Amino acid sequence: MSLYYHTGRLLALTVVPVLARVRVEDAHHIPDQGPFLILSNHQSALDPLCIQTRTRRIVHSMTKSTQFSKPFFRWLLPRLRAFPTRRYKVDPHAVRVTLRLLGAGEGVCIYAEGERTWTGELQPLRSGTIRVALKAGVPVIPCGISGAFRSRPRWSGTFRRTDVLVRFGEPIHFGAHDDRAERERALPGARARLEGALRELTT
Amino acid sequence: MPFWHFLYRCPECGKDPVLGDEDAVHCPECAAAFERGKDGAIRILRSGHPPEVRTAASLGHQIEALGGPIPRAVTENGEVQYRSRAVLRRVLREVPLRYRGKLKGFFEVHEEPEEGLLELSDETLTFHPGEGKEQLRWSLIDLRSIQTSSGSVQITPPELEAAVFYFPEDSPRRWEQLLFYAVRRARERAEEEGGMEELQSRTPSR
Numbered sequence: 001m002s003l004y005y006h007t008g009r010l011l012a013l014t015v016v017p018v019l020a021r022v023r024v025e026d027a028h029h030i031p032d033q034g035p036f037l038i039l040s041n042h043q044s045a046l047d048p049l050c051i052q053t054r055t056r057r058i059v060h061s062m063t064k065s066t067q068f069s070k071p072f073f074r075w076l077l078p079r080l081r082a083f084p085t086r087r088y089k090v091d092p093h094a095v096r097v098t099l100r101l102l103g104a105g106e107g108v109c110i111y112a113e114g115e116r117t118w119t120g121e122l123q124p125l126r127s128g129t130i131r132v133a134l135k136a137g138v139p140v141i142p143c144g145i146s147g148a149f150r151s152r153p154r155w156s157g158t159f160r161r162t163d164v165l166v167r168f169g170e171p172i173h174f175g176a177h178d179d180r181a182e183r184e185r186a187l188p189g190a191r192a193r194l195e196g197a198l199r200e201l202t203t
Numbered sequence: 204m205p206f207w208h209f210l211y212r213c214p215e216c217g218k219d220p221v222l223g224d225e226d227a228v229h230c231p232e233c234a235a236a237f238e239r240g241k242d243g244a245i246r247i248l249r250s251g252h253p254p255e256v257r258t259a260a261s262l263g264h265q266i267e268a269l270g271g272p273i274p275r276a277v278t279e280n281g282e283v284q285y286r287s288r289a290v291l292r293r294v295l296r297e298v299p300l301r302y303r304g305k306l307k308g309f310f311e312v313h314e315e316p317e318e319g320l321l322e323l324s325d326e327t328l329t330f331h332p333g334e335g336k337e338q339l340r341w342s343l344i345d346l347r348s349i350q351t352s353s354g355s356v357q358i359t360p361p362e363l364e365a366a367v368f369y370f371p372e373d374s375p376r377r378w379e380q381l382l383f384y385a386v387r388r389a390r391e392r393a394e395e396e397g398g399m400e401e402l403q404s405r406t407p408s409r
């Protein structure tokens with residue numbers, strides 16, 4: 001049942017243009033079938049709307065658990081395919097849910113920096129996220145969002161309408177690293193490759 | 204979130220605190236004014252000079268380049284000493300979230316807000332609640348994570364799932380940076396086995 005998801009997407013498609021002029025490039029990198037993991041930078045509260053409205057496939061989003069504290073959002077967010085992660089600890093359940101969704105052939109998006117940027121710059125990527133990518137062994141699609149920070153920086157309460165560019169990069173195939181030691185060895189290389197891709201995709 | 208939560212210190216002269224409101228900050232020392240300009244950039248206004256437009260990133264780097272903690276958080280002996288009025292919300296339990304019969308993860312339950320004073324020293328972080336209530340004191344080397352979340356600072360102390368602090372008169376960013384500084388120093392002093400490794404990218408952790 002994805003009625004809520006598609007209704008939410010339609011609503012967002014109406015609302016987002018009021019807040020930003022969104023342009024999407026290379027969405028064809030998202031496969032038509034099978035699992036995929038989008039790793040995106042995080043510039044503003046607009047980002048999930050930009051990604052979920054511009055991808056043909058349903059995208060499940062790892063979302064900070066605080067967002068689920070109010071009953072209305074606790075009802076709504078799972079219907080929009082958001083699942084919680086507790087940012088103040090390593091959250092094994094969030095990892096398990098991600099791997100389960102990917103194992104079922106679904107698409108998942110994680111904001112690889114773990115929090116919105118304060119300055120508009122790309123922040124260091126979280127090791128836990130890269131470990132998930134290495135463990136999952138599914139195509140990783142880097143996604144660079146530019147301009148959303150200008151629409152509403154983290155330190156401002158007001159939106160200003162700006163141009164937002166969402167660029168999807170070519171899928172990266174890290175392969176599945178089931179062994180923990182192997183994952184740790186692959187971590188620095190994977191981090192460099194992902195950071196490089198995100199820098200290239202953001203302007 | 205007001206602008207001064209980010210620009211809590213004057214990037215030009217290092218003055219702390221600055222005076223601010225929703226979208227502008229004014230330095231009482233060098234009289235520079237900073238306001239949100241077009242496209243997420245920041246306009247700097249100085250008397251007798253034409254306005255200058257800078258990115259948030261460059262001003263953020265300028266604050267970092269000032270180095271160390273804010274001077275008023277350090278005593279003459281070089282010890283960390285800082286306090287602010289704070290509202291604490293304890294996280295004592297986490298609740299499973301299920302959707303269509305499947306476990307989707309867990310979210311935290313925030314207890315009722317408690318007003319008090321949060322005090323940072325070289326070794327400890329102490330929350331002094333109102334009269335008659337027991338204070339909470341944690342050794343800095345026992346804090347497992349520190350991060351800002353919206354307008355708050357979340358920490359992970361022993362005995363609690365998490366503690367969330369809101370500062371009615373202070374910047375969560377300033378507190379985050381001070382906590383990082385103090386925890387790093389405390390750990391260096393304690394010469395902990397294995398030193399610091401990453402739990403989350405902005406979290407000093409064992």
Ligand SMILES: [Zn+2]
Pocket residue numbers: 213214215216217218230231232233234235
């Ligand atoms: Zn100044």
